[in-house]
Amino acid sequence: MKTAIVWFKTDLRITDNETLVKAISQNDTIIPVYCFEDSHFETTSFGFQKTGSFRAQFLIESLLDLDNSLRELGSGLLILKGKPEVEIPKMVKQYKAHRVYVKREVAFEEKQTESLVQTELWKLQCELLTFSTSTLYHAEDLPFSIKDIPDVFTNFRKKTEKDAVIRKSFDKPKKVNSPEISRPILPTIAALGIDEVTIDHRAVIQFKGGESEALKRLNHYFFETKSISKYKETRNGMIGADYSSKFSAWLALGCIAPRFIYSELKKYESQFGANESTYWLVFELLWRDYFRFMMKKQQNKIFLKSGIQNKDLSINKFDKALLQKWINGQTGVDFVDANMIELRLTGFMSNRGRQNVASYFCNDLKLDWRYGASYFEQQLIDYDVCSNWGNWAYLAGVGNDPRGNRYFNIEKQAADYDKNKAYRDLWLNH
Ligand SMILES: Cc1cc2nc3c(=O)[nH]c(=O)nc-3n(C[C@H](O)[C@H](O)[C@H](O)COP(=O)(O)OP(=O)(O)OC[C@H]3O[C@@H](n4cnc5c(N)ncnc54)[C@H](O)[C@@H]3O)c2cc1C
Known part of the structure; x- marks a missing residue:
């Protein structure tokens, strides 16, 4: 029997998650895990916390939501805390897993962690499979190699829009085979060394973490209010929920994927029409892609x-x-x-x-x-x-x-x- 670990990071969703889909199709049993990494809760050399209160709260909400979604499919989420290079191999041993499936990283520290984990897994003859799941365009489909990506956004955008295709998004899995996984006990904000806060009532939106909330927000912004049809005119606003999409928090933790947003946008356009505003969301998502590809190209120079x-x-x-x-x-x-x-x-x-x-x-x-x-x-x-x-x-x-x-x-x-x-x-x- 083939068992694999699916290590969730900033891809806290079940819809359009290639990592999860591939793990399910290539194995008999999978163990979904999330690791609260010690390094994410340290103080940086600039004197700030790496993760502050608002994001920590959003993360906890997102994990609870992911656990619920996995449970509906017959699984659940195991929560680990510590150093991934120690905790992930422990899981591999405990469940006799032959592979770990995980989202591919591009930034310096994240890549370092990925490589430390890989080294430890090799010692256990366990393979680390990584998937590029957080951009609109897949890196392999770009009309240039990473090292040749233009240093000017417009040049990147024009050629990419002309010569590359956005892949289809992956459907949500119907079932996940896992051994019994008990309900996770998540660390409290205080246990993470962070102060508790509540979002001020004047906030543009009371953000709540999780894929379910991300889907609600998308539905609101597209189909319920059709705000997307005037996005280009309103996007420079500063007050209120709907001057812009507010997808960023969910995108950052991967509660929603850009390709899924794109596929919903296409549905919206076929029902209500395309215009400059609907295109402009894609334009902004391209900026997001660009910064990610640039990080891959320039590595730690950006810091x-x-x-x-x-x-x-x-x-x-x-x-x-x-x-x-x-x-x-x-x-x-x-x-x-x-x-x-x-x-x-x-x-x-x-x-x-x-x-x-x-x-x-x-x-x-x-x-x-x-x-x-x-x-x-x-x-x-x-x-x-x-x-x-x-x-x-x-x-x-x-x-x-x-x-x-x-x-x-x-x-x-x-x-x-x-x-x-x-x-x-x-x-x-x-
Ligand atoms: C100094 C500075 C720091 C920023 N830090 C972050 C950050 O840590 N995380 C983050 O997601 N965005 C960051 N942005 C980009 C941008 O401000 C936010 O993505 C946007 O304000 C989020 O609101 P929204 O989702 O309603 O955006 P919308 O206007 O609705 O845009 C849709 C999506 O496009 C992407 N996007 C839009 N503008 C940009 C941009 N300039 N760069 C990259 N992606 C973009 C985001 O994913 C956003 O959710 C930063 C911008 C500046 C100037």
């Missing part, structure tokens, strides 16, 4: 202060007092402050806000951009290593931007995007 451009940023320093003012929303620039308060109290900030506070951080405060990125890593409910560090590097002028420097004139931005100060009032005067 360096000098970035992929090897630029001298010696005038950008660490200044604890300025950093703290920025975090607290006490810079005195109301548009920046309102956004930073939203982030601190909800774990979310609009794309418009993110661009402005990051530009202000790098260009006006002249701080070392990596501290800003690291604070975002702690704080964002939708933190994604590639999108976060890629966007920050871009705004700091050391990433993938042909124009070199993205300076945002904050006053003008506030006047354009928060004309009657409704956003600033919401966060500064309530």
Whole structure:
């Protein structure tokens, strides 16, 4: 009898999950596991938690939902805690598994962990099979090899849209054969060393983790409200649930897959019509892909202060007092402050806000951009290593931007995007 472990990471879903589908079809029994990795709950060299309260809560909700979905299929989720290179091999021994199926990583630390696990598994003659499941376009279908991916997004997008095809998404499995798996006991937020918080009532949305919630959100944004049909006009908004999709948090933990979103979008378009707005969501998902492929191409260069451009940023320093003012929303620039308060109290900030506070951080405060990125890593409910560090590097002028420097004139931005100060009032005067 062939037994395999399915190691869930940031792919906490059963629909369109190739890793799970392949494991089921190639084995008699599978053991789904998730490991709370010690390193995810440490403090970074920049002094921030790697996982903050909002995301930790979202993660726990997502795992409970995944366990429920697996249970409906006859299985369940085993929860581990510690170092994956120790915990995963333990499971392999206990269940006499011959393979471990897992999502393929691209970022530096995640790849290191993957390789440590692989080394330990080889000692047990157990194979590690990895699957690329988090992008819209599959890396193997791109019209260039990873090393030749253009350093300018538009060049990447145009050729990819012309020459590559988006694969079909995988159906949800009908059954999962597993031995009896008892209901998991998840660590509490406190046990993870994190403070408990509740999302402020002014938040754009009360995010709740899990695939079921992701599907509800998609249904709401597409079919119930048809908000997607005006996305291009509303996407620069800052207040309310529907100016943008808010898919990011679920995408980041893999509660929903971009290819599944795409297939639902095609259904929507065939029913209600395609327009610039429906296309624009695909355009944004392509940005997400791009940052992931760039991480694969540039590897740890994206995390360096000098970035992929090897630029001298010696005038950008660490200044604890300025950093703290920025975090607290006490810079005195109301548009920046309102956004930073939203982030601190909800774990979310609009794309418009993110661009402005990051530009202000790098260009006006002249701080070392990596501290800003690291604070975002702690704080964002939708933190994604590639999108976060890629966007920050871009705004700091050391990433993938042909124009070199993205300076945002904050006053003008506030006047354009928060004309009657409704956003600033919401966060500064309530
Ligand atoms: C400094 C900075 C840091 C960021 N950090 C993150 C992060 O950690 N995680 C994250 O998911 N996004 C990040 N973004 C990108 C973007 O701000 C968010 O994806 C978006 O605001 C999420 O809201 P939404 O889902 O409603 O987006 P929508 O406008 O509805 O877009 C749909 C989806 O497209 C993708 N997307 C949109 N814009 C971008 C972009 N610029 N880069 C990459 N993907 C994009 C996201 O997956 C998003 O969910 C960052 C942007 C900046 C400027």
